[in-house]
Amino acid sequence: MTTPNVLMIFPRFNPNSFWSLQAACDIYGARCPAPPLGLITLAALLPRDWNIRLVNRNAEVLDPADLAWADIVMTGGMMPQRVDSLEVIRMAQAQGKPVVVGGPDVMSSPELFEHADFLVIGEAEGVIGQFVEAWAAGARRGRFEAEKFKTDITASPIPRFDLLDFGHYLFVGVQFSRGCPFNCEFCDIIELFGRVPRSKAVPQMLAELQALYDAGYRGHVDFVDDNLIGNKKALKQFLPALEAWQKSNGYPFMFSTEASINLADDAELLDMLRRANFFAIFVGIESPDSATLVSTRKKQNTRRSLAESVHRIHAAGMMVIAGFIVGFDTEELRVAETMIECIEATDIPVCMVGLLTALPSTQLTRRLEKEGRLLPFADESRGDQCTAGLNFVTRRPRIDILRDYRAILEATYRPAAYFERVRRSGLNLRRPSHPVTARPVVSARDRNTLLRLMWRMTVTHPFLARYFWRTFIDIARHNPAALETVVIQITLYLHLGPFAKSVAAEIDRQIASLERELLSQPPVQGAGVLQRAV
Numbered sequence: 001m002t003t004p005n006v007l008m009i010f011p012r013f014n015p016n017s018f019w020s021l022q023a024a025c026d027i028y029g030a031r032c033p034a035p036p037l038g039l040i041t042l043a044a045l046l047p048r049d050w051n052i053r054l055v056n057r058n059a060e061v062l063d064p065a066d067l068a069w070a071d072i073v074m075t076g077g078m079m080p081q082r083v084d085s086l087e088v089i090r091m092a093q094a095q096g097k098p099v100v101v102g103g104p105d106v107m108s109s110p111e112l113f114e115h116a117d118f119l120v121i122g123e124a125e126g127v128i129g130q131f132v133e134a135w136a137a138g139a140r141r142g143r144f145e146a147e148k149f150k151t152d153i154t155a156s157p158i159p160r161f162d163l164l165d166f167g168h169y170l171f172v173g174v175q176f177s178r179g180c181p182f183n184c185e186f187c188d189i190i191e192l193f194g195r196v197p198r199s200k201a202v203p204q205m206l207a208e209l210q211a212l213y214d215a216g217y218r219g220h221v222d223f224v225d226d227n228l229i230g231n232k233k234a235l236k237q238f239l240p241a242l243e244a245w246q247k248s249n250g251y252p253f254m255f256s257t258e259a260s261i262n263l264a265d266d267a268e269l270l271d272m273l274r275r276a277n278f279f280a281i282f283v284g285i286e287s288p289d290s291a292t293l294v295s296t297r298k299k300q301n302t303r304r305s306l307a308e309s310v311h312r313i314h315a316a317g318m319m320v321i322a323g324f325i326v327g328f329d330t331e332e333l334r335v336a337e338t339m340i341e342c343i344e345a346t347d348i349p350v351c352m353v354g355l356l357t358a359l360p361s362t363q364l365t366r367r368l369e370k371e372g373r374l375l376p377f378a379d380e381s382r383g384d385q386c387t388a389g390l391n392f393v394t395r396r397p398r399i400d401i402l403r404d405y406r407a408i409l410e411a412t413y414r415p416a417a418y419f420e421r422v423r424r425s426g427l428n429l430r431r432p433s434h435p436v437t438a439r440p441v442v443s444a445r446d447r448n449t450l451l452r453l454m455w456r457m458t459v460t461h462p463f464l465a466r467y468f469w470r471t472f473i474d475i476a477r478h479n480p481a482a483l484e485t486v487v488i489q490i491t492l493y494l495h496l497g498p499f500a501k502s503v504a505a506e507i508d509r510q511i512a513s514l515e516r517e518l519l520s521q522p523p524v525q526g527a528g529v530l531q532r533a534v
Helices: 022-028 037-045 064-069 079-094 104-108 128-136 189-193 202-214 232-248 261-265 267-275 290-295 306-315 335-346 363-370 398-412 415-428 447-460 462-478 480-520
Strands: 005-010 051-056 072-075 099-101 118-121 142-145 172-174 219-223 253-258 278-286 319-326 351-355
Touching (some): 005 064, 022 447, 022 480, 079 099, 104 189, 118 128, 128 142, 232 267, 261 267, 267 278, 267 306, 306 335, 306 415, 319 335, 319 398, 335 415, 351 398, 398 415, 447 462, 462 480
Parallel strands (some): 005 051, 099 118, 118 142, 253 278, 278 319
């Protein structure tokens, strides 16, 4: 049998998303935020003599010649990519190409992809060898399912960074661990990857970073772990080696990741992250209401001052990006007011505020199904959970939830409020004095980016000029080590400001629809009519 030609196609994300960051990509000269770590890891798992091409439809046009070249098409991704995943399958099969589909969305909802020729369900390291054997034996259809939570990620290979054009991306991802020890009701990570975090070996992770360095990449690297501190013991063994590697290579990378808020309790760990040059942490705050956090099983966020916790992370030199959710059963009438107060008290500029969504294969979905409250998920092409959430009958009147949500968005992304949080958090960021962070902001590498940002902030969007210059000058004068991080936060506003307005407009449409429905109905007991799906 001849060596197969494998075309890997990464589907498009829905364009109107919090994480699409198109305006920021434009400023930095990138095409999309990040490359497909899953596919380039899969590429490394395939036999070395297989011919592989990668097309990322978020950054490149799929050439019909690539499809003609292929013997196999491999694709798959996350839920916000579902519409295009299905389109890729259709296009490939229309050309007579067998399609292998996998990834998180297939793990959660395999029934939606049954028409693909091959389904790979679960972590690829534990099952892709079965597919290779079946293909070599002549099989052209099949289903391969990995045993849950059993994959040994110390056997995961170095991703095929050579398949990437780094110029297309804002940052590149790597992964140290999978899984999270907590038990949040709405989270699908624990359902897909388990509650016992599995970590790579220290030499393995350093070899991966060395390969990325040797491939010529420099700059922002994101640890895509869903909770980097899920296994603190393993992380504390890794971070000193990471710091030494960074130092020996002149600090080529600045890191971001996701972690639970209890990171703030561990001063030693904060210092280790700081010394390794982590600059940003995504934290799921979800709600400032303790009763809500307890009911949704996110107890790790209770019994603490969220503001003090976030300020400790800022003081360690890392900006916090936070996730908030509106629509929990236990929310009180003051949810908008208390969430806005929390965002202001924590000085977090970048806040992903979304509507609660019952994702497939979660405790929340199973509970809502049992209660008879689950509704069909909204049209996947509409965006993300910011506009397509609340796929269940709500306890509070739906119209009240939407009004609260809109009020939070409007308050959070008013230019004056956003830039003031950037300024306050920037003054408190204690970035380390590594050579990489001490370099001039207007270096040869950054000059064009900074000039594009200044042009956008002063000429294209003149109403932002006073907020930009006040923030930029204040940080440059009083905390210049934090200026690079602050510039990133400022740049993100070029996406987040317009995105918040587009979400608010969609929420206004949903509210208006509910108002019309209410007016057209005869009087009813309770608020049931307000709880129907939009």
